[in-house]
Amino acid sequence: MLTNKITTIERHITEEQQVHKGATGEFSRLMRDLTLAIRIISREVRRAGLNDILGLTDAYNVHGENQKKLDTYANDVIFRAMDHGGHLCVMGSEESDDLIQIPEPYEHGKYVLLYDPLDGSSNIDVNATIGTIFSVYRRVTPDYLGKGTMDDVLQPGWHQVAAGYACYGSSTQLIYTTGHGVNIFTYDPTVGEFFLSSANVRIPKSGKYYSINEGNSSLWSDELKRYIEYLKTPSEDNKRPMGLRYIGSAVADIHRTLLYGGIFIYPADRKSPRGKLRLMYEANPLAMIIEQAGGRATDGVKRILELQPTELHERVPLYIGSEDNVLEAERFLRGEES
Numbered sequence: 001m002l003t004n005k006i007t008t009i010e011r012h013i014t015e016e017q018q019v020h021k022g023a024t025g026e027f028s029r030l031m032r033d034l035t036l037a038i039r040i041i042s043r044e045v046r047r048a049g050l051n052d053i054l055g056l057t058d059a060y061n062v063h064g065e066n067q068k069k070l071d072t073y074a075n076d077v078i079f080r081a082m083d084h085g086g087h088l089c090v091m092g093s094e095e096s097d098d099l100i101q102i103p104e105p106y107e108h109g110k111y112v113l114l115y116d117p118l119d120g121s122s123n124i125d126v127n128a129t130i131g132t133i134f135s136v137y138r139r140v141t142p143d144y145l146g147k148g149t150m151d152d153v154l155q156p157g158w159h160q161v162a163a164g165y166a167c168y169g170s171s172t173q174l175i176y177t178t179g180h181g182v183n184i185f186t187y188d189p190t191v192g193e194f195f196l197s198s199a200n201v202r203i204p205k206s207g208k209y210y211s212i213n214e215g216n217s218s219l220w221s222d223e224l225k226r227y228i229e230y231l232k233t234p235s236e237d238n239k240r241p242m243g244l245r246y247i248g249s250a251v252a253d254i255h256r257t258l259l260y261g262g263i264f265i266y267p268a269d270r271k272s273p274r275g276k277l278r279l280m281y282e283a284n285p286l287a288m289i290i291e292q293a294g295g296r297a298t299d300g301v302k303r304i305l306e307l308q309p310t311e312l313h314e315r316v317p318l319y320i321g322s323e324d325n326v327l328e329a330e331r332f333l334r335g336e337e338s
């Protein structure tokens with residue numbers, strides 16, 4: 001007889017919260033609403049190709065408008081699932097220029113939600129893995145103020161109370177942490193539930209894949225060029241050359257890095273002096289996941305989770321993955337290896 005417990009995400013979150021004295025259940029309800037949004041987005045991602053073939057142009061259209069792009073749709077779904085639960089005081093999305101306020105007459109709560117509704121969206125049309133990234137903070141302004149402010153949002157990543165991402169790949173998975181390790185849940189669409197599939201995931205200490213958009217190499221610093229050249233140079237212990245993997249979807253590339261180890265880099269370069277990825281929507285939540293799994297995430301010098309954000313959509317260079325690989329990259333950037 002199989003003896004391992006069947007655990008849904010809802011049960012897992014509830015059990016995890018019970019450990020915390022004074023937990024009101026508000027956070028569990030927040031996560032329940034968020035997983036609902038992820039289930040709806042997953043369904044639409046799965047239908048995306050069919051909508052084109054079958055001409056289901058009204059598929060996303062609840063108000064008689066033209067069909068929306070999938071990333072705009074995902075943005076709306078998260079907002080509509082999260083605006084009325086009473087757990088949030090404000091939201092922020094990679095798809096929205098300004099803070100997203102909780103509309104009247106809904107109540108305000110003590111949490112802040114930041115999200116990238118559909119990361120890697122240039123991959124939708126080629127049926128490659130894309131994802132939803134999210135980050136939860138506790139508000140810092142007093143509850144009686146009602147709506148949240150920029151101060152509630154611009155917190156360093158180590159303040160996150162939860163972070164995670166959904167990965168719409170060969171199955172839909174939810175990778176999630178509340179600061180007590182990383183758990184992976186796999187979605188069973190036939191019963192509409194996320195089931196715990198890997199508990200307390202650990203990233204290998206070093207890995208054999210590196211992941212970077214090498215097409216930009218002419219724009220890189222000499223130190224970064226030397227590092228990548230080194231990764232491609234055979235070594236006696238057979239650890240190098242490392243293999244190159246790059247999907248162009250941070251969720252997919254970092255998910256592989258979490259499971260197999262190695263390093264993912266989106267560097268600063270001459271064209272993008274702050275890199276491409278966003279601190280609040282991508283780097284912070286992904287850094288919390290990787291650190292909670294035993295890995296490392298820096299901007300090449302400083303720990304991502306300690307950076308003080310100054311604006312909502314700011315970008316940051318990202319070096320993330322297995323501890324040994326990221327430390328080695330940092331040494332190259334300091335010019336200590338050649």
Ligand code: AHM
Nearest residue numbers: 118119120121122213248249250251
């Ligand atoms: P997006 O949020 O607009 O989808 O952009 C972010 C994506 C990341 O998922 C991925 O790592 C990166 O852009 C790829 O960029 P590039 O095409 O420059 O390599």
Ligand code: MG
Nearest residue numbers: 116118119120
């Ligand atoms: Mg993105």
